[in-house]
Amino acid sequence: MVARREAAAAAHPDRRLDLGTTKIMVDGVAENQTAAMLTPYRDETGHDTCNHGLSFIDPERLREYVIALDAAGQQVHMHALGDRAVREALDALQSAREVNGDPVGRHHLAHLQIVAEADVARFADLDAVANLQALWATHEDQLDELTLPFLQDGQEARQYPFGDFARAGVRLAAGSDWPVSSADPIAAIHIAVNRAYPESTQPPLGGAHQRLDLETALAAYTSGSAYVNRRDHDTGSIREGYLANLVVLDPNPFAVAPEDLYRTRVTSTWIEGEPVHTASLEPRTAHHTSHPKES
Numbered sequence: 001m002v003a004r005r006e007a008a009a010a011a012h013p014d015r016r017l018d019l020g021t022t023k024i025m026v027d028g029v030a031e032n033q034t035a036a037m038l039t040p041y042r043d044e045t046g047h048d049t050c051n052h053g054l055s056f057i058d059p060e061r062l063r064e065y066v067i068a069l070d071a072a073g074q075q076v077h078m079h080a081l082g083d084r085a086v087r088e089a090l091d092a093l094q095s096a097r098e099v100n101g102d103p104v105g106r107h108h109l110a111h112l113q114i115v116a117e118a119d120v121a122r123f124a125d126l127d128a129v130a131n132l133q134a135l136w137a138t139h140e141d142q143l144d145e146l147t148l149p150f151l152q153d154g155q156e157a158r159q160y161p162f163g164d165f166a167r168a169g170v171r172l173a174a175g176s177d178w179p180v181s182s183a184d185p186i187a188a189i190h191i192a193v194n195r196a197y198p199e200s201t202q203p204p205l206g207g208a209h210q211r212l213d214l215e216t217a218l219a220a221y222t223s224g225s226a227y228v229n230r231r232d233h234d235t236g237s238i239r240e241g242y243l244a245n246l247v248v249l250d251p252n253p254f255a256v257a258p259e260d261l262y263r264t265r266v267t268s269t270w271i272e273g274e275p276v277h278t279a280s281l282e283p284r285t286a287h288h289t290s291h292p293k294e295s
């Protein structure tokens with residue numbers, strides 16, 4: 001255990017660059033039916049196909065790799081969109097824990113488009129972080145035309161189940177997946193809280209219970225991401241002794257209605273107490289792309 005901790009510490013000697021993470025693509029993406037699913041994709045007439053998507057790595061090999069990376073003190077970052085990929089990733093983390101003991105790497109699963117209800121609590125049990133790309137958690141053209149029609153009935157309710165994670169006590173981190181989609185965290189936080197685009201008439205994706213409250217969404221993008229980046233000892237919170245890595249927001253997002261969160265602007269950005277960016281204050285509009293994933 002001591003050797004693993006030392007390896008983890010030695011992996012990031014520089015304060016802004018961390019080489020202690022290995023990313024594993026567990027599956028593909030739902031839009032082209034390469035996300036690994038527990039149930040078959042359907043064809044355009046609604047009939048089951050024999051395609052369950054792709055596990056890019058055989059699950060047994062995945063276990064071996066994750067056990068070895070965990071033993072070496074590496075953080076494992078797993079791209080997992082489909083519910084089978086999520087399960088295979090969690091199974092690998094469970095095996096690593098059985099072999100190596102409690103994890104030190106702050107392992108995380110990213111994207112999490114479809115997560116079986118039975119697997120939600122396993123994130124908390126395994127101390128696996130759910131790494132959310134909240135900009136995607138809304139009805140939009142790619143989801144409504146390329147994805148949902150080809151999934152089984154009931155799968156709309158399992159899309160990006162952020163509310164389920166929060167209620168199960170799962171650690172949340174959040175990021176943009178830039179350059180696949182916008183790096184703007186305000187736009188993503190708006191969707192995390194509303195599950196819909198600004199001025200959208202669509203119902204909240206997956207139901208209103210999958211919304212996050214603003215405090216939880218902001219924490220995922222700040223202290224949660226600092227935790228997963230192993231920098232929660234000096235970033236991610238406003239606290240005495242911490243680096244002043246800050247943004248100033250206007251209006252105060254806690255003072256506006258949830259449907260107006262997108263109007264919040266970053267007026268200045270500070271790195272270690274130094275201003276590095278000051279914005280001109282043009283009001284935000286509701287304009288958005290209907291294709292949040294641009295790759």
Ligand SMILES: [Zn+2]
Binds near residue numbers: 079080110111
């Ligand atoms: Zn990915």
